[in-house]
Amino acid sequence: MREIRLVSxxxxxxxxxxxxxxxxxxxxxxxGTALVENLWLSVDPYMRQMMDGLWSLGAPGEGRAxxxxxxxxxxxxxxxxxxxxxxxxxxxxxxxPETSRRIDLAPGVPLSAHLGIxxxxxxxxxxxxxxxxxxQPGETLFISAAAGGVGTxxxxxxxxLGAGRIxxxxxxxxxxKWLESEVGVDxxxxxxxxxxxxxxxxxxxxxxxxxxxxxxxxxxxxxxDVLKPGGRIAWCGAVSTYNGDGVVAPHNxxxxxxxxxxxxxxLVRNNLDLRPELIEFLTPQLQSGAVVSDExxxxxxxxxxxxxxxxxxxxxxxxxxxxxx
Amino acid sequence: MREIRLVSxxxxxxxxxxxxxxxxxxxxxxxGTALVENLWLSVDPYMRQMMDGLWSLGAPGEGRAxxxxxxxxxxxxxxxxxxxxxxxxxxxxxxxPETSRRIDLAPGVPLSAHLGIxxxxxxxxxxxxxxxxxxQPGETLFISAAAGGVGTxxxxxxxxLGAGRIxxxxxxxxxxKWLESEVGVDxxxxxxxxxxxxxxxxxxxxxxxxxxxxxxxxxxxxxxDVLKPGGRIAWCGAVSTYNGDGVVAPHNxxxxxxxxxxxxxxLVRNNLDLRPELIEFLTPQLQSGAVVSDExxxxxxxxxxxxxxxxxxxxxxxxxxxxxx
Numbered sequence: 001m002r003e004i005r006l007v008s009x010x011x012x013x014x015x016x017x018x019x020x021x022x023x024x025x026x027x028x029x030x031x032g033t034a035l036v037e038n039l040w041l042s043v044d045p046y047m048r049q050m051m052d053g054l055w056s057l058g059a060p061g062e063g064r065a066x067x068x069x070x071x072x073x074x075x076x077x078x079x080x081x082x083x084x085x086x087x088x089x090x091x092x093x094x095x096x097p098e099t100s101r102r103i104d105l106a107p108g109v110p111l112s113a114h115l116g117i118x119x120x121x122x123x124x125x126x127x128x129x130x131x132x133x134x135x136q137p138g139e140t141l142f143i144s145a146a147a148g149g150v151g152t153x154x155x156x157x158x159x160x161l162g163a164g165r166i167x168x169x170x171x172x173x174x175x176x177k178w179l180e181s182e183v184g185v186d187x188x189x190x191x192x193x194x195x196x197x198x199x200x201x202x203x204x205x206x207x208x209x210x211x212x213x214x215x216x217x218x219x220x221x222x223x224x225d226v227l228k229p230g231g232r233i234a235w236c237g238a239v240s241t242y243n244g245d246g247v248v249a250p251h252n253x254x255x256x257x258x259x260x261x262x263x264x265x266x267l268v269r270n271n272l273d274l275r276p277e278l279i280e281f282l283t284p285q286l287q288s289g290a291v292v293s294d295e296x297x298x299x300x301x302x303x304x305x306x307x308x309x310x311x312x313x314x315x316x317x318x319x320x321x322x323x324x325x
Numbered sequence: 326m327r328e329i330r331l332v333s334x335x336x337x338x339x340x341x342x343x344x345x346x347x348x349x350x351x352x353x354x355x356x357g358t359a360l361v362e363n364l365w366l367s368v369d370p371y372m373r374q375m376m377d378g379l380w381s382l383g384a385p386g387e388g389r390a391x392x393x394x395x396x397x398x399x400x401x402x403x404x405x406x407x408x409x410x411x412x413x414x415x416x417x418x419x420x421x422p423e424t425s426r427r428i429d430l431a432p433g434v435p436l437s438a439h440l441g442i443x444x445x446x447x448x449x450x451x452x453x454x455x456x457x458x459x460x461q462p463g464e465t466l467f468i469s470a471a472a473g474g475v476g477t478x479x480x481x482x483x484x485x486l487g488a489g490r491i492x493x494x495x496x497x498x499x500x501x502k503w504l505e506s507e508v509g510v511d512x513x514x515x516x517x518x519x520x521x522x523x524x525x526x527x528x529x530x531x532x533x534x535x536x537x538x539x540x541x542x543x544x545x546x547x548x549x550d551v552l553k554p555g556g557r558i559a560w561c562g563a564v565s566t567y568n569g570d571g572v573v574a575p576h577n578x579x580x581x582x583x584x585x586x587x588x589x590x591x592l593v594r595n596n597l598d599l600r601p602e603l604i605e606f607l608t609p610q611l612q613s614g615a616v617v618s619d620e621x622x623x624x625x626x627x628x629x630x631x632x633x634x635x636x637x638x639x640x641x642x643x644x645x646x647x648x649x650x
Contacts, residue, residue, distance in 0.1 A: 216579065235582050249574030254541065257560050257590035264589075265582035 001027060003060040003090035004304055010051055013312065018051070019061075019305045024090055033094050034077045036067035041088040041301075041322040042115045043308040044149070045214070045239045063088030064120055066103065066111060077102070084114060091301050091324060108287040116293035116319040117153045117286070118279055120268050124236055125154035126278045127271040128212045129161060132234035132264050137162030139209035142200065142226070144168075144219040145239065146185055147175040148311075149319035152294040154212050155183050160285065167203045169196065169219060171314045178317055183294065197222040207231070215239055221250035224261065233263045239312075294318025326352060328385040328415035329629055335376055338637065343376070344386075344630045349415055358419050359402045361392035366413040366626075366647040367440045368633040369474070370539070370564045388413030389440055391428065402427070409439060416626050416649060433612040441618035441644040442478045442611070443604055445593050449561055450479035451603045452596040453537045454486060457559035457589050462487030464534035467525065467551070469493075469544040470564065471510055472500040473636075474644035477619040479537050480508050485610065492528045494521065494544060496639045503642055508619065522547035532556070540564055546575035549586065558588045564637075619643025 001024035010018050029035050042064040047055075055061055065088035069081040076097035077083065085100035087093040103114050116122060128150075129135045141158050145151045146168025155166055168185040170176050176188035187203040189196065200208075200222050207228035213220055216238025223233060256263055285291040296316035298307040304322050311320040326349035335343050354360050367389040372380075380386055390413035394406040401422035402408065410425035412418040428439050441447060453475075454460045466483050470476045471493025480491055493510040495501050501513035512528040514521065525533075525547050532553035538545055541563025548558060581588055610616040621641035623632040629647050636645040 237582065238579050241579070249576065249578040251574065253574040253578070254563050254566070255590075256588060257562065257592070260590050260592055260595060262587065262589040263581060264587040265580075265585050267582070267585055270585060 001090075001092045002301060004301075005058055005060050006051055006055050007057060009053075009057070010048070014048065014051065014309060016305055016309070021302060021305075024092060027092055027094050029071055029073055029094060031073045033096050034069045034074050034081075034083075034100075035071040036083055036085065036093045036095055036100070037070045038065045038067040038088065038091055038093060038301075038324050039082075040066040040112050040115050041304060041324065042119070042121075043304065043311050043320050043322065044121075045237055045312070047308065048239075048312060060087075061089030062086055064115055065093065066114055067093065082111065084119075089304060106283050106287065109283060110293065112295055112297070112321055112323075113286060113293035115321055116149065116295050117156065117291065118282060118293065119319075121149040121319050122153040122157070122282070122293070123271065123275055123278055124150045124214075124268040125157050125212070126281075127266055127268055127274055128234035128236055129154060129158055129210075131271060131274065132266050133210040133212065133232050135161050135163060135210055138164040140165040140167070140204050140206065142167045142169075142204065142208045142211045142223055143185075144211075144213050144215040144223075145314075146170050146179055146183075146188060147317050148214075148314070149294075149316070150212075150214055150236070152179075152183050152318045155179070155185050156291050156294075157282075159184050160281075160291065165204065167200065167208065169200075169215075175314075175317060191219070197225050200226045210234070213237070216241055217250075221252055224250055224252050224255050224259075227255075227259060227261055229259045229261075231259065231261050233261065235263060235265045236268070296320050297323050299323050326415075326417045327626060329626075330383055330385050331376055331380050332382060334378075334382070335373075339373065339376065339634060341630055341634070346627060346630075349417060352417055352419050354396055354398055354419060356398045358421050359394045359399050359406075359408075359425075360396040361390075361408055361410065361418045361420055361425070362395045363390045363392040363413065363416055363418060363626075363649050364407075365391040365437050365440050366629060366649065367444070367446075368629065368636050368645050368647065369446075370562060370637070372633065373564075373637060385412075386414030387411055389445055390418065391436060391439055392418065407436065409444075414629060431608050431612065434608060435618065437620055437622070437646055437648075438611060438618035440646055441474065441620050442481065442616065443607060443618065444644075446474040446644050447478040447482070447607070447618070448596065448600055448603055449475045449539075449593040450482050450537070451606075452591055452593055452599055453559035453561055454479060454483055454535075456596060456599065457591050458535040458537065458557050460486050460488060460535055463489040465490040465492070465529050465531065467492045467494075467529065467533045467536045467548055468510075469536075469538050469540040469548075470639075471495050471504055471508075471513060472642050473539075473639070474619075474641070475537075475539055475561070477504075477508050477643045480504070480510050481616050481619075482607075484509050485606075485616065490529065492525065492533065494525075494540075500639075500642060516544070522550050525551045535559070538562070541566055542575075546577055549575055549577050549580045549584075552580075552584060552586055554584045554586075556584065556586050558586065560588060560590045561593070621645050622648050624648050 214237035
């Protein structure tokens with residue numbers, strides 16, 4: 001039983017020595033709790049922000065995880081129950097029915113999808129597209145970080161919702177090609193190659209109707225430039241700035257007035273009521289193979305920090321996950 | 326018959342020599358048109374932007390105006406008809422029924438109100454409060470440039486809509502006092518005196534629900550800081566930046582994500598469908614005296630440029646108008 005602790009706060013981009021892999025502490029099973037052996041851990045961009053303050057030094061990181069109950073002192077869970085919880089960054093966690101949730105596995109749906117397109121990642125995409133952007137059939141959608149977890153889920157869900165044209169940005173030619181051939185993105189841009197705003201304008205000559213942003217900075221500015229009058233932006237992250245470089249606020253923000261744009265932020269944790277709808281919507285699509293949960297899987301608990309850093313560098317395609325055991 | 330032409334483009338703050346008062350040219354009455362003697366001219370912040378490009382050099386400025394038909398070659402208007410049109414900055418204008426609109430004067434409602442709280446100014450306030458912010462009874466509202474035309478109209482309309490607490494900002498202690506004693510603003514801040522964000526937080530200790538912004542810059546940043554989670558911003562201008570100084574984009578824009586804010590721009594010219602509703606809503610309030618159209622009136626066509634410059638300096642309370650004749 002091991003855990004990974006944050007032992008120093010990153011300055012800029014995190015480094016391996018900000019973390020320490022140590023034997024677990026404080027895993028006390030008391031009545032009403034269950035011991036969970038973790039099977040899958042999620043590493044996500046928002047964790048970089050938590051490391052600046054919300055995560056305690058000397059304590060294990062927190063994160064979404066899936067595991068199997070191996071000991072139970074609660075009538076809610078029998079041994080073998082699969083649960084979701086948010087005490088990741090450790091091989092074993094003690095949970096209560098209040099701090100965890102039973103996963104009902106549908107036939108033909110892989111467990112890991114519950115950390116991917118059916119999990120918080122997919123729910124971020126679904127909330128942005130459905131509740132905030134209210135994407136309409138035939139519309140042109142732009143997705144930043146399109147090859148990442150939220151980005152791939154958004155591209156696949158947007159197609160199911162009838163998007164007319166999907167433009168995605170990513171940081172390499174290989175990922176751009178993959179987005180077009182595998183994920184169904186109509187035009188994938190490599191933002192490291194030439195002007196982003198020029199590429200975006202060429203990819204959407206009539207302008208974009210809606211933008212799902214988890215990058216901020218230059219991407220947000222380019223989208224504001226290319227949005228049609230009355231366009232909408234659903235904003236859920238600014239990964240371009242989490243390591244202290246880059247500027248969130250776009251120079252052309254006043255186009256929000258001139259083009260009557262709507263810029264609206266959202267947090268997936270305040271939109272959990274949409275989860276049953278998402279699972280009902282996607283389960284048959286996953287079962288038929290019409291949709292997959294795009295994932296990059298790293299094997300072994302001791303690889304968690306490496307997986308997190310690789311995700312920050314954009315080395316994953318789809319959701320970055322750590323498989324344990 | 327005279328007109329005021331833009332003869333050079335302002336660099337920064339406009340000066341009197343950017344303009345020239347000359348005899349009218351091109352006032353040709355042809356079938357289908359009418360000659361209007363203007364009675365009231367409006368001077369507005371947006372005109373500063375027009376002077377950077379949209380207004381032609383050597384041509385008269387454009388702007389909202391009210392006048393009386395003195396000659397008519399159209400069956401739509403008889404001599405004496407009062408019309409609204411957008412060919413201001415001149416003593417006389419030639420209009421068509423398509424480029425103008427008959428004003429139906431209600432008893433007890435002053436004509437000038439049709440350039441004030443019943444005109445584009447009031448419609449900006451109403452659109453922002455009703456359509457964009459969807460202000461709910463009991464909510465706390467912040468209004469920037471509260472002593473100006475849109476600001477005073479917004480404060481009075483918000484009170485009718487049931488706003489719980491109205492906080493307004495202005496640039497002098499005298500105007501702040503006037504806002505509280507005459508306009509019904511609950512707390513008026515002088516942004517030139519101390520920290521704006523600290524004053525705003527003190528005036529709205531539970532946070533603000535909604536913000537009507539026609540200033541941008543530091544005001545927008547302060548509002549973002551003090552808005553409650555889920556708060557809304559209706560953005561219709563950035564007068565703090567029209568003269569080339571100041572920055573539109575707030576440093577704390579990412580709070581839009583962290584607090585799930587909605588920032589939405591609007592242009593009054595795309596919301597003219599709300600005008601009948603506004604006039605129906607306000608006419609009985611104006612007739613009973615429950616609401617007034619706050620105005621600063623400058624007399625004499627030759628004072629138009631002075632009135633415009635004084636408005637840019639914030640010397641008016643309520644809508645700045647020029648009365649002719």
